[in-house]
Amino acid sequence: MLPHKNQTLRVVLILGSVTALxxxxxxxxxxxxxxxxxxxxxxxxxxxxxxxxxxxxxxTGQLFFGPLSDRFGRKLPLMGGLLLAALASFLCAVTPDxxxxxxxRFVQALxxxxxxxxxxxxxxxxxxxxxxxxxxxxxxxxxxxxxxxAPAAGSILSRFFGWPSVFYFIMAAALxxxxxxxVLLPETQAPNRSVRLTKVFHTYxxxxxxxxxxxxxxxxxxxxxxxxxxxxxxxYVLIDYFGVAPxxxxxxxxxxxxxxxxxxxxxxxxxxxHDFNRILRVAFSVILFAGLGLIAGTIFNFGLxxxxxxxxxxxxxxxxxMPNALAGALAEEGGRAGAASALAGSLQFSAAFVxxxxxxxxxxxxxxxxxxxxxxxxxxxxxxxxxxxxx
Numbered sequence: 266m267l268p269h270k271n272q273t274l275r276v277v278l279i280l281g282s283v284t285a286l287x288x289x290x291x292x293x294x295x296x297x298x299x300x301x302x303x304x305x306x307x308x309x310x311x312x313x314x315x316x317x318x319x320x321x322x323x324x325t326g327q328l329f330f331g332p333l334s335d336r337f338g339r340k341l342p343l344m345g346g347l348l349l350a351a352l353a354s355f356l357c358a359v360t361p362d363x364x365x366x367x368x369x370r371f372v373q374a375l376x377x378x379x380x381x382x383x384x385x386x387x388x389x390x391x392x393x394x395x396x397x398x399x400x401x402x403x404x405x406x407x408x409x410x411x412x413x414x415a416p417a418a419g420s421i422l423s424r425f426f427g428w429p430s431v432f433y434f435i436m437a438a439a440l441x442x443x444x445x446x447x448v449l450l451p452e453t454q455a456p457n458r459s460v461r462l463t464k465v466f467h468t469y470x471x472x473x474x475x476x477x478x479x480x481x482x483x484x485x486x487x488x489x490x491x492x493x494x495x496x497x498x499x500x501y502v503l504i505d506y507f508g509v510a511p512x513x514x515x516x517x518x519x520x521x522x523x524x525x526x527x528x529x530x531x532x533x534x535x536x537x538x539h540d541f542n543r544i545l546r547v548a549f550s551v552i553l554f555a556g557l558g559l560i561a562g563t564i565f566n567f568g569l570x571x572x573x574x575x576x577x578x579x580x581x582x583x584x585x586x587m588p589n590a591l592a593g594a595l596a597e598e599g600g601r602a603g604a605a606s607a608l609a610g611s612l613q614f615s616a617a618f619v620x621x622x623x624x625x626x627x628x629x630x631x632x633x634x635x636x637x638x639x640x641x642x643x644x645x646x647x648x649x650x651x652x653x654x655x656x
Contacts, residue, residue, distance in 0.1 A: 272451070277400075279450050280387060281407025283343070283380030283442045286350065287323065288411040290377055290435055291316065293419035297428035304428065307363040315363075315370040317618075322374025324614035327382040329375075331607020332468065334383045336460040339390070339603070340452050346379020347443040354436035358429035373435075378610070380442065385591060385606040390453035394596035398541045401588030402533035409526035413519050460601070468604050476652070478594045482609040484650040485590030486616040488552055491642030492583055493617035495576060498624040498635035506632055507569040517573060521580040528584030541589040548585035549650045555579035556643020559636040572632065579639060586646075 294301075298312045305312075326346075333342040353373035360366040388400050422430040472478055503509040503517060535544055555578040562572050591609060598605035620638050627634045 275449055276391075276451075277403050277407060279442070279445045280384040281404045282438075283347065283446065284384045284404060285408035285411040286377045286380050286435070286439060286442065288408065289415050289438065290354075290373065291319065292412050292415035293422075293435065294428070294431050296416060296420045297423045297431055300423055300428040301363075301366070305360075305363045305366060311363045311367070315367045317622075318367055318371040319374045320614055320618050320621075322371040323378045323381070324611045324618065326375035326378035327607040327610040327614075328465075328469070329607075330379040331382050331386065331603040331605070331610075332460065332462055332465045334386055334454065334603035335457060335601055336462055338452055338456045339383050339387050339454050340446060340450065343379050343383045344443055344446055346376045346383070347439050347446065349373075349376030350379075351376075351436045351439040351443065354432045354439060358432035358436070377439070382607045382610050383603065385595065385610070386602040387453045389595040389598070389602040389606065394592045395536065395541060397595065398589045398592035399533050399536045401591055402529045402536070402584075405529035405584060405588060406526055409522065409529065412522045416515065416518075454603075465604070468601060469608050472598060472601065472605050472608055475597060477597050478605060478609070480649055480652045481590045481593035481596075482612050484549065484646045485586060485594065485609070486612040487642050487649060488549070488583060488586050488590070488646035489613050490616035490620035491552070491556065491639040491646070492580055494620040494624050494635060494638040494642065495580060497621040498632075498638075499576065502572070502632040502635050503569075507572070509569070517576075521577050524577050524581030525584045528581045529588060530584075532585040532588060535585075541592060544585055545589045545593070545650060548582045548589070549647045551582040552579055552586065552643040553647035555582070556640040560640035563631070563633050563636045572636075579643065590650075 295316075298309060301307075302309050302312045330342050330346055350373055353369050353376055356369040357366060357373060360369055384404070385401075388397050388404070391397075392400055418434075419431050422434060499518070500514065503514050509517065532544060555575045558567075558575045559572065559579070561567070562575060567575070594609045595602055595605050620642060623638055624634055
């Protein structure tokens with residue numbers, strides 16, 4: 266059902282908030298790694314493993330919550346996921362050892378991913394693919410604030426109240442979202458007993474056979490994999506290689522996040538006048554240019570300014586790619602939007618895991634690995650995007 270105009274802002278804030286729990290749970294605790302390692306008497310590599318397991322939990326958990334939301338309606342599985350996320354966040358805060366912490370981070374991811382996958386399915390319930398792209402762009406305005414504000418908020422909380430306070434904050438945020446979903450969010454999908462959870466694997470295979478879903482989802486996942494490579498590799502490239510001061514790195518990182526949000530809102534405006542496929546063609550072309558430019562920069566030494574501008578172009582263009590590619594992937598999957606949303610999300614995080622893992626595995630002494638991975642991701646996204654469109 267379509268929300269009334271006076272309900273739109275409320276729905277945007279709630280769905281944006283539950284989706285923002287994912288970047289919040291990543292970005293808020295990055296600065297606490299040394300404190301966690303010292304308090305739990307471990308090394309940094311084990312603390313970093315908690316982030317790896319978190320991404321695996323996000324990728325796999327979506328595959329369960331998507332079909333559950335098709336079978337039992339959207340709100341019940343969403344509230345269950347938020348409750349699980351809150352409980353796991355509390356356990357992360359009070360855990361006595363690193364092994365338990367890593368395990369609870371995985372459980373936390375399983376709960377938090379419900380917000381991401383079910384929010385997308387609810388948008389598909391309410392809108393056709395063109396309007397869904399506009400609504401996804403509006404959601405990015407809310408959820409996009411998390412990568413900008415979360416690192417500073419996590420540092421402040423950890424400094425004054427200790428690293429467990431970060432997880433108490435995430436717990437409180439999950440509980441607030443749970444109350445908002447229960448009281449204020451309308452149900453958009455009635456329970457459907459024809460959805461057979463025992464046939465989930467076959468459902469996913471059938472969705473993958475749909476060329477529309479496959480090419481939009483894979484192109485979007487490939488493009489976003491480049492962004493996760495950037496998140497993983499940019500601290501070394503900008504701080505260690507180019508000599509950017511840490512506080513200035515935060516400024517560059519924040520400006521790129523602002524660009525992502527800004528382009529998502531430009532996308533929302535352009536969708537009033539242009540088909541989303543046309544916008545996608547331009548956005549994927551920019552990502553191709555930026556990716557190839559980053560590879561060329563390693564050969565011809567573009568310098569800090571040139572690299573920073575190309576990174577901005579790549580990341581900001583995702584503000585147009587992400588909502589439009591997701592809308593295209595879900596366009597023909599109305600009856601199983603939950604499963605399709607889950608599969609699209611799982612593909613994105615799986616690709617992100619591979620790209621960020623490649624950066625982490627290569628102990629680089631130059632920007633070459635990051636530039637090559639982003640260049641390959643940008644080129645792959647462009648090539649895949651040319652294969653199929655939804656009218």
